[in-house]
Amino acid sequence: MSTIREQFDTPVLYEADVLVVGGGPAGIGAALASARHGAKTILLERFGCLGGNQTLTFSNLFAFVDPRIQGGIIQEIIERLGKGGGIVLDCPEKVNRSGWGPEQGVHFFDGEYYKYLLDNMMKEAAVKVLFHSFAVATIREGNSIRGVVVESRQGRFAVTAKVVIDCSGLGEIAWKSGAPVIGEEGFADGECKGQHMGYGYAYYASGIDIDRFRAYAAKHQAEWGEFSAGRDLITQAKADGRVRLLRNSALIRERIGGRAWILNPSYSLQEGQHPWEVEAMTAGEIDLRRQARELHNLFKAEVPGFEDAVIEQTPQQPLMRDGHRILGEYILTEHDIRHVKSFDDAIAVCNMPPDIFYPNGGHKFAYDVTPYDIPFRCLISAEVDNLLAAGSSVSMDLVTWAAVRYNTPSVCTGQAAGTAAALAVRQNVSPKRLDVKMIQAALISAGQRTTVRTLPDAVIKDYERRAEEAKPLRI
Numbered sequence: 001m002s003t004i005r006e007q008f009d010t011p012v013l014y015e016a017d018v019l020v021v022g023g024g025p026a027g028i029g030a031a032l033a034s035a036r037h038g039a040k041t042i043l044l045e046r047f048g049c050l051g052g053n054q055t056l057t058f059s060n061l062f063a064f065v066d067p068r069i070q071g072g073i074i075q076e077i078i079e080r081l082g083k084g085g086g087i088v089l090d091c092p093e094k095v096n097r098s099g100w101g102p103e104q105g106v107h108f109f110d111g112e113y114y115k116y117l118l119d120n121m122m123k124e125a126a127v128k129v130l131f132h133s134f135a136v137a138t139i140r141e142g143n144s145i146r147g148v149v150v151e152s153r154q155g156r157f158a159v160t161a162k163v164v165i166d167c168s169g170l171g172e173i174a175w176k177s178g179a180p181v182i183g184e185e186g187f188a189d190g191e192c193k194g195q196h197m198g199y200g201y202a203y204y205a206s207g208i209d210i211d212r213f214r215a216y217a218a219k220h221q222a223e224w225g226e227f228s229a230g231r232d233l234i235t236q237a238k239a240d241g242r243v244r245l246l247r248n249s250a251l252i253r254e255r256i257g258g259r260a261w262i263l264n265p266s267y268s269l270q271e272g273q274h275p276w277e278v279e280a281m282t283a284g285e286i287d288l289r290r291q292a293r294e295l296h297n298l299f300k301a302e303v304p305g306f307e308d309a310v311i312e313q314t315p316q317q318p319l320m321r322d323g324h325r326i327l328g329e330y331i332l333t334e335h336d337i338r339h340v341k342s343f344d345d346a347i348a349v350c351n352m353p354p355d356i357f358y359p360n361g362g363h364k365f366a367y368d369v370t371p372y373d374i375p376f377r378c379l380i381s382a383e384v385d386n387l388l389a390a391g392s393s394v395s396m397d398l399v400t401w402a403a404v405r406y407n408t409p410s411v412c413t414g415q416a417a418g419t420a421a422a423l424a425v426r427q428n429v430s431p432k433r434l435d436v437k438m439i440q441a442a443l444i445s446a447g448q449r450t451t452v453r454t455l456p457d458a459v460i461k462d463y464e465r466r467a468e469e470a471k472p473l474r475i
C-alpha cells in the first residue's frame with residue numbers, strides 16, 4: 001500500500017478537564033456525571049443530536065429498567081421523559097402486544113422529545129456539547145492521550161483534556177490511539193468462530209391501518225406475535241424467491257399515528273471482513289435498504305393493514321452488532337456474569353441478559369442470567385493512563401458485550417466513568433490510581449447502585465423466579 005504524508009498545524013480550539021467522545025447512552029451518563037462533579041466537560045458528537053443508537057438508528061427505548069437495580073441518571077431520565085410527556089406512547093395502549101410496558105421496565109419514548117430533553121439536561125449541567133464534530137485521531141503522548149483531533153465543517157481542530165472517555169460505541173478512540181483493543185476476533189468459539197455479528201436494521205413504516213393489523217395479529221397470534229412476526233409468510237416468501245432476507249421473522253412494534261417500527265433486515269459480513277470497514281459498511285447499507293424494501297413490499301401485498309403503508313424512514317446508519325472494545329484492566333466474561341456475579345470494584349449492576357445475534361441469522365436471548373456486577377477495571381484502559389470507556393466500548397467478551405452494551409446499562413457505566421474521571425481530575429491523579437471506594441461512594445450518593453451484594457434477597461429471588469418462568473422462551 002502506498003502512503004502520503006500529511007503535515008499541518010492544527011489549532012487547539014477547546015481545552016477540557018474531561019472529554020467525552022460520543023453522545024449515546026454511555027456518553028450521556030458520562031458527561032452528566034462528570035459535569036455534575038464539577039469537571040469542565042466537553043461532549044463531542046459526530047451527528048447533530050444526542051442519543052446515539054437510540055435516536056440515530058431508532059433504538060428508542062430503555063429496557064430492563066428497574067429502580068431496585070440501577071437508580072441514578074437512568075432513573076432521572078425515565079422520570080423526566082415521563083413528566084415531559086416523552087414516554088410514549090408511541091404504543092397505543094402503553095404496552096406492546098407482548099404485554100411489555102413501563103410496569104415491566106420497558107419504556108418506549110418519543111425520539112424527538114428525547115433529543116430535546118437531552119439538550120436541556122446538558123445545558124443545566126453545563127456540559128459543552130459540540131455537534132457535527134467527528135474525532136478522527138488522538139493526540140497520544142507516551143502512556144496518555146492529550147486529546148483528539150476533530151474533523152468538522154469548520155475544518156480540523158483539536159480538543160485537549162485531562163481525562164478522555166471513549167463512548168464512541170465501538171472503542172474507536174482507544175483503537176485510533178493505538179491502545180490495545182479487543183473485538184477483532186468476533187466469536188471466540190462455536191459454529192461462528194472468527195465471524196462478527198454483522199449489522200442489524202430497523203425502519204419506520206407509516207400509513208398503516210393499525211387497528212386492522214392488530215385485529216389480524218390477534219387472530220393469528222402464533223404467526224404474528226410481536227417478537228416473531230410473519231414467520232410463516234417470510235419463510236415461504238424466501239423459499240419462493242420473492243424476498244432475499246437473512247432472518248425468518250420480524251419484530252414489529254406499532255406506534256401511534258399509523259406507524260410501526262420494524263426490525264428484520266440483517267447483514268452478515270464476508271469471511272475476514274470487519275464491521276468497521278468502509279466497503280463492508282457500504283455494501284451493508286445498500287443490502288439492508290434492499291431488504292427493507294422487499295419486506296415492505298411483501299407486507300403491503302400480504303398483511304391486512306399494510307396496504308397503503310410507506311417506508312417513512314430508514315436509520316442514519318446500520319446497527320453494528322459488534323466492534324472494538326477497549327482492552328481494560330479486566331475482561332468481564334460470560335463465566336463471570338453467570339457464576340462469579342460480584343466484584344470488590346463493582347461500579348454498576350446489570351440485569352440485562354445476553355442478546356446474541358449470530359451471523360447465520362440465529363438469535364439467542366439468555367433469560368437465565370440473573371443480575372451481576374460490572375467491575376471498574378473493565379472501564380480502564382490497560383495501557384493508557386487517562387483513558388476510560390463506557391457503554392458498548394467496555395472491556396468484555398462478546399457474549400457479555402451482548403448484554404452490557406444495552407441502553408440501560410450503558411447509561412450506568414457512563415455515569416461511573418464520568419464520576420471517576422471528574423474525581424481523578426479533582427485529585428490530579430490517573431483514574432487508575434483512584435481509590436475505587438471513593439468512586440463507589442460518589443455513585444451511591446448520586447443514587448446509582450453499585451453491586452449485587454447490597455441487593456435484598458427478595459430482589460435476587462424475583463430475578464431467579466423470572467428466569468425460571470422464562471425457560472420456555474429460551475431460544
Ligand SMILES: Cc1cc2nc3c(=O)[nH]c(=O)nc-3n(C[C@H](O)[C@H](O)[C@H](O)COP(=O)(O)OP(=O)(O)OC[C@H]3O[C@@H](n4cnc5c(N)ncnc54)[C@H](O)[C@@H]3O)c2cc1C
Nearest residue numbers: 022024025026046052053059135169319391392405406407
Ligand atoms: C435497531 C436497534 C435495536 C436495538 N434494540 C435495543 C433494545 O431493545 N434495548 C436496548 O437496550 N438496546 C437496544 N439496542 C442497542 C443499543 O442501542 C446500543 O447497545 C447502545 O446504543 C450503546 O450505547 P453507546 O452509548 O455505547 O453507543 P452508541 O449508541 O452507538 O453511541 C455512540 C455515539 O458516539 C458517536 N460517535 C462514534 N464515533 C465518534 C467519533 N469518532 N467522534 C464523535 N462521535 C462519535 C456516534 O455518532 C453515537 O452517537 C438496539 C440498537 C439498534 C440499532
